[in-house]
Amino acid sequence: MQYTPLKLVFLLAPLVFSFAIGQDIFIPEVPQLTLLFHTSPGMVQLTLSLFMLAVGAGQPVVGPLSDRFGRKSVVLLSIVLYALASVAAALANSIEVLLFMRILQGFGACGMMVCAFAIVRDLSEGNESARIYSYLNGSIAISPLLAPIVGGYLDAAFGWRAPFFFLAAVGIAIFIVIFLLLSESIKEKNRTASLGGTFLDYARVIKNRQFITFAFIAASALASFFTFFSVSPYILISTLHVPETQFGYYFAIIGIMFFIGSIAAGKLNIRLGIIKVAVLGSILFFLSGIIMLLWTMLFGTSLWSFLAPTALASIGGALMMGAGAGGALEPFPDIAGTAAALLGAAEFLLATLVGTLALLRPVTSNMPLAIVLTLFGGLAILLILPYKKIRLEKNTVVLEES
Secondary structure (H helix, E strand, O other): OOOOOOHHHHHHHHHHHHHHHHHOOOHHHHHHHHHHHHOOOOHHHHHHHHHHHHHHHOOHHHHHHHHHHOOHHHHHHHHHHHHHHHHHHEEEEEOOHHHHHHHHHHHHHHHHHHHHHHHHHHOHHHHHHHHHHHHHHHHHOOOHHHHHHHHHHHHHHOOOHHHHHHHHHHEEEEEEEEHHOOOOOOHHHHHHOOOHHHHHHHHOOOOOHHHHHHHHHHHHHHHHHHHHHHHHHHHHHHHHOOOOOHHHHOOOOOOOOHHHHHHHHHHHHHOOOHHHHHHHHHHHHHHHHHHHHHHHHHOOOHHHHHHHHHHHHHHHHHHHHHHHHHHHHHOOOOOOOHHHHHHHHHHHHHHHHHHHHHOOOOOOOHHHHHHHHHHHOOOOOOHHHEEEEEEEEEEEEEEEEE
């Protein structure tokens, strides 16, 4: 079956969106779970971190499986796991059970995301694939626009279990759409004959300089976003005393900016190319960190010193993630699932590490997020600036040093 870029985006967006809503709909509940489960803030933070860790750690397994057995069968099994784990999480009666179900839920979201990005590489290449990746990232922005608001009201009306039942319903709906409308995208000649060559494939990807460059750029953006997700309930609800039912509206500001950045990235990747878009995104990211750092040092933590720089970072991060995914996966049309898995693993493992480190001490100011934005924005600039252009060589993007 032939898919136009727009149809492909609409079909695959729910697979990518499922990860984001699985994280965002739960965020307003985080502060109260400490009391509900009679546990520490560190244990509750693991409900976010372990979900991210599972999404990252599962990708090196799921990617080769999709290369071997096909995208559709793997993605359908992943959706089933996601939905069942959501129901089990809603029924959890202890923090330990909830944590385990969040891990299983993360593995399900992992399979959905890996297959979505691999399908894009199966069916497109070059700047076109970068454009589709940007639009798929834009679908993630729907989650912070709606999920915290929905989660806050579901929690207020029906209790903390309700958002997990909602996620199970989302999973069922996605399963029906994918089962009916998605055809297998991987060509028979590109299927790996066995899983035995997986380590050789991984070595091939890791040794590719282009992959390392763009994967770090994409991972830097996601790590900073996860830090924002982790610290935002403590800053907005606990420190600035924003009501739980209003938390989602402030959170939505960041979603709107990320959506705008993703749409812009889709267009700019075609007009300017991957390199320039990556540079522009990294510069915006770095500037947002500097602004937040100075604003907080001079005037302290406030609603706008937190949200305004983060909104700018959302635009820069959207540019970085679209260009990063396109550039990282471009050289691997024959093992797109494996390459997408390594890219995702790098993104989510770095995000988990950075987000967890940011919460080692109680969060009462913007400083942890400001430091993360400044550090990773600066590192991304240093990594990408040595390259002035790209050229095509046998349908592969090759970086040229200045």
